[in-house]
Amino acid sequence: MTPKDRNQTERRILDAVGTIVETEGFEAVGVNAVASVSGVSKVLIYRYFGSIEQLLAKYLEDNDFWLNTEFPIQQYDNVKEFSKAVFRAYIDMLRKSPALRKLYRWELTTNNPAIAGLRERRERTAMDIINAVSRQSGQDIDQVAGISTLITGSVSYLCILAENCAVYNSLEINSDSGWEKLLKTIDFMFDKIFD
Amino acid sequence: MTPKDRNQTERRILDAVGTIVETEGFEAVGVNAVASVSGVSKVLIYRYFGSIEQLLAKYLEDNDFWLNTEFPIQQYDNVKEFSKAVFRAYIDMLRKSPALRKLYRWELTTNNPAIAGLRERRERTAMDIINAVSRQSGQDIDQVAGISTLITGSVSYLCILAENCAVYNSLEINSDSGWEKLLKTIDFMFDKIFD
DNA sequence: AAAGTATGTAACCTGTCGGTAACAAGCAAG
DNA sequence: CTTGCTTGTTACCGACAGGTTACATACTTT
Secondary structure, eight states: OOSSOHHHHHHHHHHHHHHHHHHHOGGGOOHHHHHHHHTOOHHHHHHHHSSHHHHHHHHHHHSOOSOOSOOOGGGSSSHHHHHHHHHHHHHHHHHHOHHHHHHHHHHTTOOOHHHHHHHHHHHHHHHHHHHHHHHHHOOOHHHHHHHHHHHHHHHHHHHHHTTTOSEETTEETTSHHHHHHHHHHHHHHHHHHOO | OOSSOHHHHHHHHHHHHHHHHHHHOGGGOOHHHHHHHHTOOHHHHHHHHSSHHHHHHHHHHHSOOSOOSOOOGGGSSSHHHHHHHHHHHHHHHHHHOHHHHHHHHHHTTOOOHHHHHHHHHHHHHHHHHHHHHHHHHOOOHHHHHHHHHHHHHHHHHHHHHTTTOSEETTEETTSHHHHHHHHHHHHHHHHHHOO
16 A cells, blocks of 8 residues: 555545445445545545545446447347347346446435436436337337336346345246246247237 | 323334334334334333334234235136236335335345245235236246236336336336326237237 | 645544433332 | 332433544655
C-alpha cells in the first residue's frame, strides 16, 4: 500500500463497495462497512465522494449494468430465434452476476435518483427491442411487451429468489437443469405464438 | 384503554405489527418500532411473545397469507378457463394486499424458519394445481409448471416493483389499465397454448 | 527554507438499535 | 391483612450507525 495515493485510495473504496454489494447487497453499503472493508478511514469517503449516495452513483456509473452484448435483429434467421436469443442472454447475465441480482433486489425496495436513471435506460433499451420485434413480426406491440414482461419479470424474480430459495414450482432455480427446463418452456411458448 | 388487560395488550402489539408491515414492510418490524406504534412498553413484547421472530411468526400464523378461495377445477368449462381464473385471482390478491406484497418482498432478502414454512405450503398448493392442470389438459407437467412460473413469477415481481416504479416495458403497473393489458396477454398465451 | 495544500488518522458526538434490571401497581388466594 | 403473581413503566446498558472535529503527516510551490 503506497502512502498518500488518492487514486489508489479511491480505487480501494470503490472495490470495497463492489465486494459488499456482491456479498450482502446495496442495503449493506454504509460508511462504516465501506471503511472497514476497504481499510480506509471513513473521513476520506466523505472527502472524495461526498456521501454514500454519491459513492453508489459513482459505482453504478463505473459498472455498466446493462446488456453490453449487441443484438442486431437482422443477423437472425427470424424473429422467433432472435427473441429466444435475447431472453437466453438475459437469463445468463442475471444468473452470472451477483451484483446485478443485488441491484434488481435493491430496486424493489428503494426509490432514488440513481435508480430512476437506471430505470429510464432499461425502459428505453427494452422498448427498442420490443418495437423492433413488433415491427418485424407484425404482432401487436402491447402483446409483445406483455410477453416480454412475463419473461423478464419472472426471470428477475426467480434469480433474486434463488439466492434464498432452491425450488419454485418444482423448478430447481439454483441449478442449470432447472433453468434449462424454463428455457424449454420459453421456446415452447414462442413456437406456439409465432406460428 | 382498559388497564391491566393482557389480551388487549397483545392485540395492540399484533395490530402494530400489521400497520408497520403494511406501510414499511417486515424489515422495519423491530422492538422499538412496535413499542412506539402500539404504545406498549417493549418489555411486554418480550414477555408475551419472547422475541421479534416469534412475534412475526404469530403474526404470520394469524393472517392466513394464501389463496383462501377454493378453485375446484371441475366447476370450470375447460382447463383454459380454469387457468385464466386462477391467475386472475392471483393478481387480484397481490394487488389488493400491501401486506402480501411486503411478505413476498421480504422473502427475497431473507431466509428463516417462518419463511421456509410458508414456502413449503406455497409449493404444495401450487403443485396441486399444476398437477391437476397437467392431468386434465394432457400437457407435460414441466411445461405447465414452467408457464405457471412465468406468470406468477412476473406478477409477483411487478406487484412488488409497482410500489416504487410506475412503468415497466411501457405497462403502467400502477393502474388497472396496465394490468388489463397484461391479463389480455396471458389470455392470448393460453389461447395459443391450449388449442 | 517556509508556507500552503493534499492526504491520512484518531477520537468523538448524536441517535437508534436490541435487550434487560429494577421497581410500581393491581389483583387473587390463603 | 399479607403473601404472591400478573401487568405495567422507567431507566438503563452495550453495540453500532452516520457524521464531524481536531490533529498529524507528507508533498509542492515559491
